[in-house]
Amino acid sequence: MKTPATASQIRRTIIEMANRSKSPHVGSCLSCADILATLYCRTLRLDPWPERDIFILSKGHAAMALYSALHTFGILSDQDIEGYYRDNGTLPAHLDRSPEKGIEVSAGSLGHGFNMGMGIAYGFNKQGNGRKVYALIGDGETQEGSIWEGALFAPKLGLGNFTAIIDHNNLQGYGRPTEICAFEPMKEKWEAFGWHALEVDGHDHRELTSALDEDAHGKPKVVIARTTKGKGVSFMEDQLIWHYYVVTDEHKAAALKELA
Amino acid sequence: MRNAFINTILDACAGRDDIFIISGDAGLGVFDTFKDRHPDRFLNLGAAEQNMIGFAAGLAITGYKVVLYNIIPFVLYRCYEQVRNDICYQDLPVILAGIGSGVTYAPQGMTHYSIEDLALARTMPNLEVFSPIDPVEARLAAKYALSARAPVYVRLAKRGEPDIHRQQDLDITKPQVLAEGEAVALLCHGSIGEEAMRAVQILHDAGIRPRVLSVPMVQPLNRQALAEALQGIGAVLTVEEHYRSCGFGAAMGEFLRESGLTCSLTTLGVPSRFIHEIHDTAGMRRLFGIDAVSIAAKVKQLL
Numbered sequence: 001m002k003t004p005a006t007a008s009q010i011r012r013t014i015i016e017m018a019n020r021s022k023s024p025h026v027g028s029c030l031s032c033a034d035i036l037a038t039l040y041c042r043t044l045r046l047d048p049w050p051e052r053d054i055f056i057l058s059k060g061h062a063a064m065a066l067y068s069a070l071h072t073f074g075i076l077s078d079q080d081i082e083g084y085y086r087d088n089g090t091l092p093a094h095l096d097r098s099p100e101k102g103i104e105v106s107a108g109s110l111g112h113g114f115n116m117g118m119g120i121a122y123g124f125n126k127q128g129n130g131r132k133v134y135a136l137i138g139d140g141e142t143q144e145g146s147i148w149e150g151a152l153f154a155p156k157l158g159l160g161n162f163t164a165i166i167d168h169n170n171l172q173g174y175g176r177p178t179e180i181c182a183f184e185p186m187k188e189k190w191e192a193f194g195w196h197a198l199e200v201d202g203h204d205h206r207e208l209t210s211a212l213d214e215d216a217h218g219k220p221k222v223v224i225a226r227t228t229k230g231k232g233v234s235f236m237e238d239q240l241i242w243h244y245y246v247v248t249d250e251h252k253a254a255a256l257k258e259l260a
Numbered sequence: 261m262r263n264a265f266i267n268t269i270l271d272a273c274a275g276r277d278d279i280f281i282i283s284g285d286a287g288l289g290v291f292d293t294f295k296d297r298h299p300d301r302f303l304n305l306g307a308a309e310q311n312m313i314g315f316a317a318g319l320a321i322t323g324y325k326v327v328l329y330n331i332i333p334f335v336l337y338r339c340y341e342q343v344r345n346d347i348c349y350q351d352l353p354v355i356l357a358g359i360g361s362g363v364t365y366a367p368q369g370m371t372h373y374s375i376e377d378l379a380l381a382r383t384m385p386n387l388e389v390f391s392p393i394d395p396v397e398a399r400l401a402a403k404y405a406l407s408a409r410a411p412v413y414v415r416l417a418k419r420g421e422p423d424i425h426r427q428q429d430l431d432i433t434k435p436q437v438l439a440e441g442e443a444v445a446l447l448c449h450g451s452i453g454e455e456a457m458r459a460v461q462i463l464h465d466a467g468i469r470p471r472v473l474s475v476p477m478v479q480p481l482n483r484q485a486l487a488e489a490l491q492g493i494g495a496v497l498t499v500e501e502h503y504r505s506c507g508f509g510a511a512m513g514e515f516l517r518e519s520g521l522t523c524s525l526t527t528l529g530v531p532s533r534f535i536h537e538i539h540d541t542a543g544m545r546r547l548f549g550i551d552a553v554s555i556a557a558k559v560k561q562l563l
Binding site for chain 2: 104111115118119121126145153
């Protein structure tokens, strides 16, 4: 499947899940749909499954996006998706580790998956198996101290097989990060810590693919993906409320029309 | 106790290539031999405890048996949520070796005392919790932890503690009888055992013979073995170097309520307050009534 079609499919599934469950974070999920589509279509080596590359959704509140991507690739079933966020269900709103389903670590509290991903990448390096690890973190998540503790260590550990992707949509739970706790200049900060840092349009699949493929010469890599929260649904784009608002039947119909 | 634990890990490395030790910038000199023999299986991740725990969880996912070494506040307090979510929630077989139990670091100050760690550890399902009483139990806890499929927290004192057990081959998951006796059972957990055994000597000199047990594993409690060990006992006295309200004594209270045993329970430990007094370890134990003389006096009261 081509990446634009995959991204659209992921977005449609997100909208349907959010509507059925009345759970929040739809904006956070739509924000990273292109990143997930690119990773699963172009970047991650998933076959053979036991030797697969590892993708970690460190911003675990965007679980619907991961579930949708895994469903699009046949790793999660229709039943898995239908049982999301319901009584006697199948999938929680934040990630509960289930490696056989591609849910590689438990995540939901911010600032955890990134560090676990570094540990996994270090283990793979020790084992010399060539496997790579990708961790998607939110821009708000980079306010967590654990992110910077890990950022300090990754270059020393020679984590050339580790890539962090920052979903930089400039909207967190209660405002704009630039107003709450400014990150900028992001690229220069990560470079100063010894990372191979790139900035891309996080909705441009060619730019994402190129950045993810770029040789980091043995350094850990960070891809700062400039994104729009709620991307793909006009009335959700760059609107803080869609961190929490639930998707009504009317919202769903309008959103799916745009995503057709 | 610390060296007995670490040397057991080191010895195991001779036959295993999956053991990996991580320090959080603690243990100067402790790992010199290990680093010489296995430089590729040791990392000092610095004063960054959140990263240390998350990283260890990730490394464990790739199949390594990770041993984390640090003083207790940096194994459980600073990084509680990482231990909860990354290690225990995911049920990863990481060994958390915490040094400086109770007030064994006195008079370093309150920030370096570990008198609430059992309370924290007991909130985490999957986590198996040990407080060895002496170097013998520390070795056995290390062996157990190395073969465990669950995460294990081992609460260690520091170094120089005497051997209390004469026998080396014990089942660390069970209460250990240190002295036979009747009517009163003195149960000790962890680094306070040395004081308890001095109390026993005082009592023996006075012709009083309580049953004395070390209970090294506090989570999960071996309920059947405990019930058997307390047969015929009328009064239980627990002693611990921890807040009395939420540690070993509290765990024993839960056990006794649910067990159907009719013995009374008295707990000795640190009162629930911050410590501003400046004493060495012996002085702290006297202050809180968990020194040998106080323990012996309490046993006499219970007769």
